[in-house]
Amino acid sequence: MKAVITVVGQDAKGIIATVSTKCAQAGANIEEISQSVLKEYFAMIMVIDISGLSLPFTAFVDEMRVLGEANGLDIRTMHEDIFNSMHKI
Amino acid sequence: MINIQDILETINMIKEENLDIRTITMGISLYDCAGDDIDVVCNRIYDKITGCAERLVPVGCEIEKELGIPIINKRVSVTPISLVGGRYSSEDYVKIAHTLDRAASTLGINFIGGYGALVQKGFTNNARNLIDSIPQALSETERVCSSVNVASTKAGINMDAVALMGEIIKKTAYLTKDKESIGCAKLVVFANVPEDNPFMAGAFHGVGEAETVINVGVSGPGVVSSAIRRTGNCDFSTLAETIKKTAFKITRMGQLVATEASRRLGVPFGIVDLSLAPTPAVGDSVAHILESMGLEKCGGHGTTAALALLNDAVKKGGVMASSHVGGLSGAFIPVSEDAGMIDAVSCGALSLEKLEAMTAVCSVGLDMIAIPGDTSAATISGIIADEISIGVANTKTTAVRVIPAYGKGVGDSVEFGGLLGYAPIMKLSDSSCEEFIARGGRIPAPIHSLKN
Known part of the structure; x- marks a missing residue:
């Protein structure tokens, strides 16, 4: 089972480290990262494997959101099903 | 593999274009x-x-x-x-x-x-x-x-x-x-009320339904409206194609949520209702979709055609995205629940007569329309009879949800708040239908009801 994390916000040092540390602590394995900085904005999309999560997925979604708020970032974590159902026939 | 463009498109629909499961x-x-x-x-x-x-x-x-x-x-x-x-x-x-x-x-x-x-x-x-x-x-x-x-x-x-x-x-x-x-x-x-409609106030559990069932209503006028704007100056075939593709994506989301809800609750999945349901929020209006097609104001000439195109394309796109489609499935045009409709009524572009014409080509009917509080019961029955006739003659659902706002007249407005929104009081015809309504009895079924 996979999920997609999107991170958007003002560019700052250590954003990738902050997010990936949290993922590691929760038992999520990062499979892919795509990241870019446009002017001062930072945008990152991560695909993670959530089969080994040490906490319920909904709790992980909340923790990532709170982590985002604490760092001035918009962090969304969504199950891959929504993208697959919408874009694949 | 999940495509990054697809991810961004989905997130944009939810974050910027008010996509939701209604x-x-x-x-x-x-x-x-x-x-x-x-x-x-x-x-x-x-x-x-x-x-x-x-x-x-x-x-x-x-x-x-x-x-x-x-x-x-x-x-x-x-x-x-x-x-x-x-x-x-x-x-x-x-x-x-x-x-x-x-x-x-x-x-x-x-x-x-x-x-x-x-x-x-x-x-x-x-x-x-x-x-x-x-x-x-x-x-x-x-x-x-x-x-x-x-x-x-x-x-x-x-x-x-x-x-x-x-x-x-x-x-x-x-x-x-x-x-x-x-x-x-x-x-x-x-x-012609549908028996599996998930939307209020008309939802009920029909006589032929199972013990329990899960029905889902999607939404997304903002997504359709943005897609039309992005397409720019194209012909009607391209316009219809754009709406179809968007409706497909929206409905797939509804189908996913319906399947998941049904599985987790252990309740059979019934239908996905393809209706585009507006809210009073900015960017969540069906009237604005019609305006994005090139109408100056919803209610002007061309509005019925635009709505017919929208309604048809939404169904064509949605029907393939869901295993069972039902309910009302069409564009909703409630006045008080749609910022664009409220604007159009307030500036005089949209009349009750035009709304009635629009209901001939979409679901549902004269919906959330505030009328003067001193309107007689017979006149309200006349409004109902007209609207219901459109449904009966065209083998489609129509409905009337009018609010004769007590103590108010044309020029006033009512404010319900929340999803029910705000509505200016609309003008009605002065002529009486009292004798017509007082006849009583039944208007016979139309000839095309005899299909067997």
């Missing part, structure tokens, strides 16, 4: 709640609803969080209350309304539908008593929604019911006069 509605049969003692019946109804739908709200919230898509409402629809067996008086029915309200409050849902009757061909004693109880029931409860089906293409129009509903609507407006006559916003009069 409602997960659980249908619950109340047939087995019948009994001789009204208090026993009320207890059975309460226990059945709160038992069956106990996990509806938590499961809805869980899916919302996992998929990252807002699910605005979780609701319950029940068997039309007049069909729950037994012999009940109007006072008994009011007790049942209070029970439904209490069950909805326990579940944490904002509306419960099904306080209604099917009288397209005639009244049973129970149906008559229930309809008589509607004004009191809606004035004493907060979450109960009521609907009455007065006509069908097969049965024709029960004009006695049409005449009666004019009076019931007036009485409901009076009894809820302290709250902008809000009772009328929870009362719909239908022709």
Whole structure:
């Protein structure tokens, strides 16, 4: 089972480290990262494997959101099903 | 592999274009709640609803969080209350309304539908008593929604019911006069009512439905409107194609949520309703979709054609995205719940006559329209008869949800707040239809109802 994390916000040092540390602590394995900085904005999309999560997925979604708020970032974590159902026939 | 463009598109739809699942509605049969003692019946109804739908709200919230898509409402629809067996008086029915309200409050849902009757061909004693109880029931409860089906293409129009509903609507407006006559916003009069509609106020659990069922209503006028704007100056074929593709994506989301909700609740999946349902929020308007096609204002010439194109393309795109499509499935054009419609009425571009024409090519009907408080019951019945005729003659659903705002006239407005929105009072024709409505009886079914 996979999920997609999107991170958007003002560019700052250590954003990738902050997010990936949290993922590691929760038992999520990062499979892919795509990241870019446009002017001062930072945008990152991560695909993670959530089969080994040490906490319920909904709790992980909340923790990532709170982590985002604490760092001035918009962090969304969504199950891959929504993208697959919408874009694949 | 998930494509980055697809991810960004989905997130943009949710974040910027107000894409959401409008409602997960659980249908619950109340047939087995019948009994001789009204208090026993009320207890059975309460226990059945709160038992069956106990996990509806938590499961809805869980899916919302996992998929990252807002699910605005979780609701319950029940068997039309007049069909729950037994012999009940109007006072008994009011007790049942209070029970439904209490069950909805326990579940944490904002509306419960099904306080209604099917009288397209005639009244049973129970149906008559229930309809008589509607004004009191809606004035004493907060979450109960009521609907009455007065006509069908097969049965024709029960004009006695049409005449009666004019009076019931007036009485409901009076009894809820302290709250902008809000009772009328929870009362719909239908022709060809669908029995699996998940949207309020017209939702109920139909007679041929299973014990319990999950129906889902999607939304997304903002997404369609943005897609049209991005397409720019194209011809109608391209325009229709753009709407179809967008509707497909929106509906797939609805299908996913419906399947998940059904699996987690252990309740069979019923249908996905393809309707584009607006809200008063900016960027969530069906009127703005029509305007993005090139109309200066919704209500001007060309509006009916634009709406017909939209409605058809939404269905064509949506139908392939879902295994079972049902409910109303078409664009909604409620006035008070749509920022663009409110604007169009306020500036005089959109009249009641144009709205009536628009309802011939889309679901649902004259919806959430505020009219002067001194409108006679016969005139309201005339409005109902006209609208219902469109449904009967065209073998489609039509409905009337008008609010004769007590003590208000043209130039005033009513403010319901929340999803029900705000509405300027619309002007009606001055000429009387009293004698016409007073005839009573039934208007025969149209010739094309004889298909066998």
